[in-house]
Amino acid sequence: MSALRLAVVAAGLLLVWALIVRLSGVPPYILPGPELVLDAWTSHVPALARHGAVTFTEILLGLLAGTALGVVSALSVAGFRGARRWVLPVLVASQAIPVFALAPLLVLWLGYGMPSKVAMATLIIYFPVTVAFLDGLNRTDPAWLDLARTMTAGRGRAGRRAILWHVRVPAALPALASGLRVATAVAPIGAVVGEWVGSSAGLGYLMLHANGRMQIDLMFAALLTLAALSVLLYFTVDRLLRRLLPWQPERAFDRAA
Amino acid sequence: MTASDAPACVIDGDIAGKAPAPPGIRLSGGRLTFDGRPLFDDLDVTLAAGRVTCLLGPSGVGKSSLLRLLAGLVEDAAAPPAILCDDGLPLTGRVAYMDQRDLLLPWASIRRNVQLGARLRGEPPDRARADALLAAVGLDHRADDLPATLSGGMRQRVALARTLMENRPVVLMDEPFSALDAVTRYRLQGLASRLLAGRTVLLVTHDPLEALRLGHRIHVMQGAPARLDTALEPPGPPPREPYEAELTAAAKLLMARLQDAAGAEAS
Numbered sequence: 001m002s003a004l005r006l007a008v009v010a011a012g013l014l015l016v017w018a019l020i021v022r023l024s025g026v027p028p029y030i031l032p033g034p035e036l037v038l039d040a041w042t043s044h045v046p047a048l049a050r051h052g053a054v055t056f057t058e059i060l061l062g063l064l065a066g067t068a069l070g071v072v073s074a075l076s077v078a079g080f081r082g083a084r085r086w087v088l089p090v091l092v093a094s095q096a097i098p099v100f101a102l103a104p105l106l107v108l109w110l111g112y113g114m115p116s117k118v119a120m121a122t123l124i125i126y127f128p129v130t131v132a133f134l135d136g137l138n139r140t141d142p143a144w145l146d147l148a149r150t151m152t153a154g155r156g157r158a159g160r161r162a163i164l165w166h167v168r169v170p171a172a173l174p175a176l177a178s179g180l181r182v183a184t185a186v187a188p189i190g191a192v193v194g195e196w197v198g199s200s201a202g203l204g205y206l207m208l209h210a211n212g213r214m215q216i217d218l219m220f221a222a223l224l225t226l227a228a229l230s231v232l233l234y235f236t237v238d239r240l241l242r243r244l245l246p247w248q249p250e251r252a253f254d255r256a257a
Numbered sequence: 258m259t260a261s262d263a264p265a266c267v268i269d270g271d272i273a274g275k276a277p278a279p280p281g282i283r284l285s286g287g288r289l290t291f292d293g294r295p296l297f298d299d300l301d302v303t304l305a306a307g308r309v310t311c312l313l314g315p316s317g318v319g320k321s322s323l324l325r326l327l328a329g330l331v332e333d334a335a336a337p338p339a340i341l342c343d344d345g346l347p348l349t350g351r352v353a354y355m356d357q358r359d360l361l362l363p364w365a366s367i368r369r370n371v372q373l374g375a376r377l378r379g380e381p382p383d384r385a386r387a388d389a390l391l392a393a394v395g396l397d398h399r400a401d402d403l404p405a406t407l408s409g410g411m412r413q414r415v416a417l418a419r420t421l422m423e424n425r426p427v428v429l430m431d432e433p434f435s436a437l438d439a440v441t442r443y444r445l446q447g448l449a450s451r452l453l454a455g456r457t458v459l460l461v462t463h464d465p466l467e468a469l470r471l472g473h474r475i476h477v478m479q480g481a482p483a484r485l486d487t488a489l490e491p492p493g494p495p496p497r498e499p500y501e502a503e504l505t506a507a508a509k510l511l512m513a514r515l516q517d518a519a520g521a522e523a524s
Contacts, residue, residue: 143360146330150354151374151423153329162377170364247363247403 032217037224040217047206048225054202056229058114058191062121066183069122070129071176078137079164095127100193107198117202121190125183132179136172137164144171174248177241184237188230279426279457280342280351281306282327287338289322289331296322298482304427306343309450309458309495310488311472313465313511315519319483320461324429327459328354353423357432359416361404367391368400371419390418393452410441417445421452428453430460434467446470450496465511466499475511479518486514 014034020026021033028036041048073091076083099120110116148167152159195204203226210218242248287300296319304310312320325331326338329349340348361370371391372382391397394414396407404412413434420428433449434442450471462468468475473495474488491497491507499508 141360143356143358144362146325146328147354147356147360148373148377149330150328150352150429152377153352154350155378158379159377162379166373166376167362170362173364245364247405 029214029216032220036217037220040215041221041224044218044221048203048221051201051203051206051222052225052229054114055117055188055191055195055204055226056233058117058194058202059121059187059229059233061114061118062190063125063183063187065118066122066125066187067129067180070126070179070183071133073126073130074133074137074172074176075164075169077134078168079161091127091130094123099124099190103193103197106194112198112200117191117194117199120194121187124190125187128182128186129176129179132182133172133176136175137168139175140168140171173245177245177248180241181234181238184234185230188226188233192226277351277426278344279307279455280344280346280348282348282427282457283341283343284323284327285339285341287323287326289319289326291319291322295482297484300338300483300485302476302485304457304459305474306457307455308473309453309460309471311468311475312459312461312478312485313463313468313475313515313518314478314483316463318478318480318518320478321431323478323483324431324459324461328352328429330354348427351425352427352429353420353425355416355420355428355430355433357435359404359409359412361412361415361419363404366401366403367396367407367415370404370415371422373419374423387418387422390421391415393421394418394448410437410445413437413441413445414448417449417452426456428456428458430458432462433460435463442467447496465508465515469499469504469508469511470497471495477511477514477518479521489514 018034021031032040073087077087102123103116103120106116106119110119144167145163148163149159152162155162191202192204192207195202196208199205203222206222207219210216210222282302282304284300284302287302288298289296300323302323312323314320322331327340327348329352342348342351361367362373365373368384368387368391369376369382371387372384375382388397388400391400394417396411396414396418399407399411404415407415413436416433420430434445437445446467460468460471469491472491474490476485476488478485489507489511492503497504
């Protein structure tokens, strides 16, 4: 059902695209039609696969690192009363400074290879993951906390830690999942921006390279490959999260709808 | 769906467990403000050992606040009240709490929900006792299911099993059955009355029939700052049948007191 809908939307967009090219008469080096892009795509499959694999790896590594950092930050803020004052400014600063401004620095420090792109993707998803998880941890139903407090009365810090682990963390997992969905959608931005600033591989590099040589059809092919990878990644993560959190109330809505 | 009272009657003493001897509790000098308005001031409450004390009164009079005060859940009480147990031990850690909502954790199986207290305290969870208590509330066959698959009445039965699993001598209940339909509520009241027998219980309720069915002593809380009236003690041991003739006098008296309290509130 959803596959059919996806196909209809894609076909519609392709049709509009072809019509614009046909009716306006733009030259192919400004806007190539779908058939030219398909040509470029089929004749560059090995290159697209190689560069796509590089970008995909950067996105995945960035997702892993950013999620790990975000989860640890949120847990330390929620678990230690003093930590909030230390972590929160870092968190806000990480978002206030545009990643684009940091990209040249990261390339300078970490080199033209993968690490600088992974760092970019990590930076860009650190904020949504941390904020979403922290929000979830702070929104535990107060009545659950009351119940847990009577169960752990007189146990001080050990009791609070047990409540964090057994009640607040599981209760925050759906919020963390929302953060992860956002992160999955924006992680490619980090990787590609990193590649634009300085790299010798990846879809961003390929796009820049093709653009410089007026191979706009190849550039579009790379762009579409990136979009396809991102969509694939998003739906994989989304499905995985649903499977891991079967008790999530959101599913009830899905069924009712 | 047989929450029949008979089997529970047979097993109550063994399964619900022998709680340590229940203390009588006296709270005195209770003082609590809400939005700058004194909720109660120098409040004096006595809970008889091993008895069910019911607390009625208009909404917002401070019934739940009193219960939270006893449960140690109010951190910013203007002046912490003196809570004295007649066995000389502190009340902390001897209280089980049951809310109007079942508060089941949606990600944990029924059995794990019942064992929550042990997990939080880092104790090995007692599976046999959890299953026996689930059997006592008629839900042993659902032990591995998630709470979302249960009806409201079933969920509240699990909450009762979780409360009993704590095996505390003092049980504080905040309108535990108010969200249930009449028949389910009636059955659960009977079940709770038997399984909680011998513990010191404070039951906050809006329902005078529930108080007459379950309470050894019934108080009406009223006024600002709030006060308790002298206890009403209906004849016979609970669980009673609130529609029977010998309760009529107590019911009339209780309704009169409630109307007084509501009138005082309105004026």
